[in-house]
Amino acid sequence: MGNKINVNINNLFSVNAEIGTPISEIAHDYKKVTGATVVGAKIDNMVVAFSTRLMEDTHIDFFDYKSTEGSKIYQAGLKFLMIIAVKKLWEKNVYFRSSIDKGIYAEVDKKLTDKDIEDLKIEMKTLVSDDYPIKKCITHKNDAIKYYLSTGELEKAETIKNIPNNFVELYSIGHAYNYFYTDMPASTGELGFFDLVKIDSHTIALMYPRIEVNYKIPEYDYNEPIVKELQKFNKWAGKMGALYASQINRLVSDSKIQKFIKMDNIFLNDSLYSIAKDISKKIKDVKMILIGGPSSSGKTTSAHKLCTYLETFGVKPIVISADDYFKERIDSPKDKDGKYDFECLEALDLELFNAHMSDLLKGKEVVIPTFNFLTGEKEYKRKPIKMEEDNVLLIEGLHCLNDEMTKSIKRDAKYKIFVCPLTPLSIDRHTHFSTTDMRLIRRIVRDNRVRGHKVEATLDNFEKVKEGESKYIFPYTKDIDAVLNTAYAYEIGVLRVFAEPLLYSVPLNSVHYEQAHRLLGLLHNFFPISSEYIEDDSTLREFIGGSIYEK
Structure with a gap:
């Protein structure tokens, strides 16, 4: 015994x-x-x-993969399979660029045919059926650097060089080694659920089980406006030599980051200027601008900045928050657990909202309510407003992209903008920095600064937030007029300064410890960047503080 x-x-x-x-x-x-x-x-x-x-x-x-940690591990395992299969079939490289359209976008150094996709899928399935062990290897970082230099993966070698520890964790399948910033499954046999979809001659969507479809493989849903916007930013970041963490870190260590921040700001502001210009050309028809997007995308700052740009074209926006049209608390719908559901469309007083918007468009005076979140009631303390010839309504809110919210307004009178931080940044060619992680880190920083929330409270709530976004935002991003990307290539270094001490506060016995530990691991790949370089009208200021748009 x-x-x-x-x-x-x-x-x-x-x-x-x-x-x-x-x-x-x-x-x-x-x-x-x-x-x-x-x-x-x-x-x-x-x-x-x-x-x-x-x-x-x-x-x-x-x-299994039906959890935040499990899904990240599963995705990393699938990427490892794909890397090995592409190398075995064609001796080519794979670059994982982003996670959009419910899949992972992978670029391959090869012109792909439909047969190639089938061959790749078969090779990956073979790796699964052979059930190779995925072994964890602790190696001295100098040996890891030499290995990646020998394979031409210079950005990985550079990132590992900057790690303070003398040893790093690599994973191996057979004779292939890689570094994924997360744990891995025990064997390839656990990775049988996936699909591959050809996007274009060099791009594949790697599909995996998703919570939105009850952890089945979702149907691929190509969203051209979002994909093109991301590709535009990827191309620019590539030209600037700022695709990888190691490249941003080099700008910091060479004292060139301040100039790069200005260049990045100009590039993002140019997109906003282009949207404002497009609206100004259509102002005879467009009477309502609708701004929607997931949590922590920077919608508030974007709305304020868009107003400024529009005014340079002689257009004067009247800003209205959809949140001021919540139903009285006593009339609010409840979810299956009996809690108030403020995420659903029915939480808004749509009848009143549409009546007010219709009256404004007819030239009538309207008193816009202010929703008191403490009392749960609308208050009418504002001065009446009336639209003049050079006015346009600018509405910001969770459901703005859903035409059901503005069903009394004709489609050609609306200009819908999807706002989201579509970051082009990756840690290396095999580890992209996901848009979801970017938004989560932003939210952690803002929730603590503005609301005094602990990290655990933000992490606890974020899963429900994502569930709401999947229902009420992303399904309506096909019928939009513009995409506004709010991700700065340098922002992780700035956010690290604020987020790192907050994440360290999560105790070992917390159910959110592993999530906090994972986010810390991602942040540690970026050198800290001082917030003194950030302009006061930057979207980043919405989260770290110091915005000229804060009340």
């Missing part, structure tokens, strides 16, 4: 195991009993490697 330990698995059952048994063997027992997919394991709320050997009685929680 002295050589045995008791291992409790997911509070479902226990097994007796030899001292020193690796977690991978316990995972095998768990899969035999439950038939579940296993992509990771936690002990004491911390993700541990499958190679970890158990030396005492232990409680283990295995998890």
Whole structure:
């Protein structure tokens, strides 16, 4: 008995195991009993490697891809499969650029045919069926640097060079090694659910199970305006030598970051100017500008800046917040748990909103309400407003892209703008910085500064926020007139200064520890950048403070 330990698995059952048994063997027992997919394991709320050997009685929680941590691990595993398969089939490189349209966009150094996509899918499925172990390797960073220099992955070598630790964690499948900034599944056999969709002659969408479709593989839904906007920014960042973390870090260490920040600001402001110019040309028809986008996209600052640009063309916007048209709290709809659902369209007093907008467009005077979030009631304390010939309504809110919100207004009288930080930045060619992570870090910083929220409160709420976005924003991004990208290539270095101490405050016993730990790992790849270089009308100021648009 002295050589045995008791291992409790997911509070479902226990097994007796030899001292020193690796977690991978316990995972095998768990899969035999439950038939579940296993992509990771936690002990004491911390993700541990499958190679970890158990030396005492232990409680283990295995998890699949149906969680934030599990989904990230699963995506990393699929990317590793794709890299190996592309190299085996064609001796070419893969570059993962972004996550949009419910998939991961991958560029391949090869002109792709439909047959190539099928061949690639078959090769990846073969890797899955062969069930190769994915091994964690601890290596000295100098050896890792030499390896990546030998493979021509210079940006990876540069990023590892900047890591303060002397050792790094690589993962291997056979003789292939890679570095993914996250843990990995125990074997390729856990990665059987995926699909590949050809986008163009060099681009593939790697599709994986998503929460929006009950963790099935979603149908690929190409969104041309968003893809083109992202491609525009990728092209510009490539020209500027600012696609990777190591390149931004070099600008910091060479004291060139201040100039780059100005250039980046000019590029983003030019997009806003172009939208304002387009609206001014259509002002005889356009009477309502609608700004929508996911949380922490910078909609408020974008609306204020757009007003300034429009005024340079002689157009005078009247700004209205859709949030001022919430129903009285007593009439608000509730979700399945009996809690007020302020995310759904029915939470708005649509009858009153449409009546007011119609009256304004007819030239009538209207008193716009102010919603009091403390009392849960609308208040009418503002002066009446009336539209003149050079006025246009500018509405900002969660549901602005949904025509049901403005059903009394003809489509050709509306100009709809989708606002989102479509970052072109990657840590390296195989690890893109996701738009979702960018928005989450922005929100963590703003929630703490403005509302005094702890990181755990923001992380706890963010999953529900994302669920609302999937229902109420992204389905309506096809019928839009413009995309406004609010992501700065340099902003992670600025946000790191504010977010890092907040993320360190998450305790080990928190259910959000692993998420906070993962975000810290991403931030550590970027040198800190002083906020003194950030202009007072920058969208970034909406989150870090100091905006001229703050009341």
